[in-house]
Amino acid sequence: MISLQTERRAQPRNPLSRERVLLAAIAFADDKGIESLSMRKLGQVLGVEAMSLYKHVANKEDMLDGMVDVVFSEMDLPPQGVHWKTAMRLRAVSAREVLSLHPWAIGLTDSRMKPGPANLRHHDSVIGCLRAAGFSIEMAIHAYSALDSYIYGFALQEQSLPFETRDEIGEVAESMLQQFPADDYPYLAETIVEHINKSGWEYGDEFAFGLDLVLDGLERLRDKPS
Amino acid sequence: MISLQTERRAQPRNPLSRERVLLAAIAFADDKGIESLSMRKLGQVLGVEAMSLYKHVANKEDMLDGMVDVVFSEMDLPPQGVHWKTAMRLRAVSAREVLSLHPWAIGLTDSRMKPGPANLRHHDSVIGCLRAAGFSIEMAIHAYSALDSYIYGFALQEQSLPFETRDEIGEVAESMLQQFPADDYPYLAETIVEHINKSGWEYGDEFAFGLDLVLDGLERLRDKPS
């Protein structure tokens, strides 16, 4: 009896916490995909019954919100003390990197309606960087909207590509070209055959092109009234 | 007996079809939200048992794919015979419009992995427009990636805004400003108070700004090697 107690105290169950739940859920989603993340399976991973999770999380929606905010907290904020373009580029690259590490996050749009503290902190920091660089409030809003649209849109497209590695591109391209008569979509076929399928093309490399397009455009407009 | 048969023939049950199922599903999702679209409820709307739907649709995933392709078919293709910038602007505006009419479509990223014919047709047409305007294959890929990232990203942000009408902006802004001490996110607070909450600001108006930013940038780079 007493020995049992001491044994138990020797290895005390370290209790769950909201943070442990969120981190486990993120790891699960990264690994097996968000669509197969269920409360029961997550409980199993944590050595716990499903209902125990509800002591640390209001419900699944709340858990997803929390997961998204953790993801936001992983993104670098724009560093201070450097040119605004450099700062914006660094935070954009970091944001894309994080979003591609957690591809499920971009799809949880419900969660973005209730932004968590990390999300708000991120927004504030970006706007602050732009304002400090001399952007008017109006231009800062324009700039933020344009940049974030591009970043999230790129992450969304990257995630929904039907291939993940370079090797897969060839297979997918081939099977696509077989499916349609190749005359139905001539330009698409040309693009695939002539370029995508050759050389070391990777979609990820496209990110910098569009990002610089937006940043250069913003620089030109910075001081114009709009 | 015979009269019964003739009566039945007078109003023959017009059978379901894949198209009718898809259109009803789209209407349902537009109306009640994609998250509450279930096979049983959809069957109910169509006056049919849930399992009947499976005669016209392989499974729910296939149905969602089909819905997304219908949405793509609603987007205007870039018109021929006008300046490429005009054509691109028109198709971009149409795409955003369609995506904001069917806000659920942008989140169905799984479906974009198996693009339907309307989706492929759209891609082909856009690439064709750029190539005809003198873009190299490489530059056309760059341009397409940049434009679509911006369009989808904007649609995604627009959808995940916590307000839908102008009136709601004020309420949301007020409740947000109350929630955080206002010193935590000073720039965010400033932006909300000084600009967003005033005047006739609407997020939708931001679309044109970023779009022209990208289009102008592309024009400048069109003939450069990359």
Add this chain to the structure above:
DNA sequence: CCCTTGAGGTATACAGCGTAAGCTTATGAT
């Protein structure tokens, strides 16, 4: 005209889901 046939629709059933309600157990303060 009858009979077959196959497509369209139904009935039933099952495993898995989120989670409400009430219970037991472990922990930390008194």
Add this chain to the structure above:
DNA sequence: ATCATAAGCTTACGCTGTATACCTCAAGGG
């Protein structure tokens, strides 16, 4: 040692997608 409280467990309910087997009925060939 006691006891309040937090952590975890059990059970149960209504909902989901869909496999399987069945029924019904209009169309076409004999």
